[in-house]
Amino acid sequence: MPIYRQIIDQIRHQIAAGVLQKGDKLPSVRVLATKLAVNQNTILKVYTELTRENVLKIIRGDGTYVSSDKQTLTLDKRKKIVADSLRQAVTQAIQLELSPEQLNELLRVEYEKIISQRHQD
Numbered sequence: 075m076p077i078y079r080q081i082i083d084q085i086r087h088q089i090a091a092g093v094l095q096k097g098d099k100l101p102s103v104r105v106l107a108t109k110l111a112v113n114q115n116t117i118l119k120v121y122t123e124l125t126r127e128n129v130l131k132i133i134r135g136d137g138t139y140v141s142s143d144k145q146t147l148t149l150d151k152r153k154k155i156v157a158d159s160l161r162q163a164v165t166q167a168i169q170l171e172l173s174p175e176q177l178n179e180l181l182r183v184e185y186e187k188i189i190s191q192r193h194q195d
Contacts, residue, residue, distance in 0.1 A: 077112055081120045083158055086129065089140060090155050100130065100138045 088094040100106070103121065107114040121138050124130040131141035167177045 078116050078119050078123075081110065081112075081117070082123060083155065085120070085124060086151065087155050087159070089129065089142065090152055094140050096140050096142060098140045100140070102137065 085094065085100075094100075100121075101109065103114050103117045107117045110117070121130055121132060125132050125138075129140070129142050131139050133139065163181075164177065167180075172180075
């Protein structure tokens with residue numbers, strides 16, 4: 075998967091997870107490119123595509139901001155974000171010879187742990 079697509083997916087994931095919220099300012103193209111060790115044009119492409127999709131808003135001279143929140147992501151987009159993460163977990167489970175039943179049980183247990191922790195916070 076191209077690096078720009080990976081970065082786009084990561085930004086969407088952070089929005090869906092609530093790490094990035096509507097109105098949050100993202101790092102400048104130069105800062106994020108340096109942090110991720112990629113070309114500035116790659117980050118510009120990411121920001122441009124996410125702006126076109128109304129996920130981000132670029133304000134000239136001020137910066138790039140999150141313009142949507144997890145509720146504005148369509149169900150299909152939210153499912154895709156989760157499916158991408160699950161694909162990696164399934165690949166690892168297959169490599170480690172875990173059955174679908176064992177994987178389902180792990181998913182259920184981890185889901186319940188996280189929900190439980192959220193209610194405690």
